[in-house]
Amino acid sequence: MTVLLNLICYQSSMKMANHTEVREFVFQGFSNFHEHQLTLFIVFLIVYILTLAGNVIIVTVIRIDHHLHTPMYFFLSVLSTMLSASETVYTLVIIPKMLCNLLGLSRPISLAGCATQMFFFITLAINNCFLLTAMGYDRYVAICNPLRYMILMNKRVCLQLVGAACSIGLIVAMTQVLAVFRLPFCATKVAHFFCDIRPVMKLSCIDTTVNEILTLIISVLVILVPMGLVFISYVLIISSILKIASAKGRKKAFATCASHLTVVIVHYGCASIAYLKPKSENTRDQDQLISVTYTVITPLLNPVVYTLRNKEVKDALLRATGKKPS
Template sequence: MVSGKPFFNRSDAPEFVFRVFTNVPEFQALLFLLFLLLYLMIVCGNAAIIWVVCTHSSLSTPMYFFLGSLSFVEICYTTDVVPLMLSNIFGARKPISLAGCGVQMFFFSAFGCTDCFLLTVMAYDRYVAICHPLHYGLIMTQKLCVQMVLGSLGLALLLSLQLTAFTFTLPFCRHHLEINHFLCDVAPLMRLACADIRVNQAVLYVVSILVLTLPFLLIFISYVFIADTILRMRSAEGRQKAFSTCSSHLTVVLLQYGCCSLVYLRPRSSTSDDEDRQIALVYTFGTPLLNPLIYTLRNKDVKDALRNCIFHAAALDSS
């Protein structure tokens, strides 16, 4: 029977299970090992960036403070998803309660939004550094940097709380429901509700615009001014140095916003749950994994700091 009330205060609250990737045991074991390896690489890679930023004095600048904050968010982001995903790869799927699903959705959305906002903050940092280098130290103070990170997190938590609460006011009229995904994301859950979800879909679309389109527009505007400043530089060495400080960030931005836009900004009639799940694998594993690789392989300061830390650790072990 269709009920117009959510299940929050009912003893027969629904449970959810995630659709398996495959029923072939050999493939299940292979996927488990692959995803576990990727997760460990993400945690170790981003933890290494946090460690080197916190311990190396040459990286005590706003740019690397934001990079360390981004790495911390990436670890939290994947940790919210991957352990539960790994436990459900094999045939015996473990159900997740309504409350558990809500908690995962809340933190997944919060850390995902924070990721996008931090990338916008990092674009502003590059804008000030390249377009107003003489005033960089006066503008990008430690207090402002902390406020921008906390503001990004606070806004993300607020949007995530509203989106999660709005989603779970929908009625779910069956006790056992299968989510065609590997996590409790908003769109797959809404399609399991036994109610008209057009208003909820509109809200999701508006939130997606706030989180994706507006920050990306700010990043684009920042890079328009950055490109104009770089092109007007007389020194080829100066242009190369300025470009190198932006290329890593721009690569991460295009990957993150590109994948998320394909999932959350495409018309629902032109997409399917299977496609969303495949794209979600990219921004769940790809971006957090490539983030430390991109910033270490394309950033001389980080590479030098990591090399010094490794040599120092090796010297301590040998002594």
């Protein structure tokens, strides 16, 4: 992986015969908020610690609680673990560098380092998109075809869905990174706090229209298509729930989907704003605010949502602390 990224960046530098060679980038980060950088550092550090703690607790509890290892809760366990692991990893590749920048301890990042950061961020973000889509299908089967749930959502099918989500993330991320880092770069200052696609492409010496079209196509495929599938799932789910005779049964069915639907709205909403809007619509500060939402705030929301809105995980946490679930 590292060797391939180094090769990509080397080819990029070799294409710049008529330009100043660029070997590293410098993040401008939150330089426009110079007087508030210490405050931002403290806030982001607290959020980061809470995010890591929350995700580690959820992964650990799911791992040790045997009640969540049954076929009925297998995919819930896998999704919660995968989301928590994904959030933990991509915060690790973004937030520590951002915190250093806020303290004025920033160091340049090499082209290979930038490519690696972009690769892991895109991979994990896309994994989440398709895992949430698979979870929508899981909820659809659980509510609309409960008697066939064990057949339709057996362990093999669940593992195939998870494997497909991870594979798509890896393939799309490699495609995007290859396309971006084959460009020749003339500038070194990234108007962002991490190596996101558009801020890095702006540093290119040549026209990036083809890359922008590719990025838009990929964004539509990995955001709108999964979001559409989730929407279809919930139309069918709501239709089935409304047919349930008892109010208690309808409430229980809605509660089953509440945590997933909350994460879906936050994840797809932030992703749509960030990658499907016209590139000139927002200012640099607005773009960074949107990015903070899905790189700092959303990773904190996921463990909170799955803890407070998901009865099975909440019960597992209570059992882990020696308390009896209600």
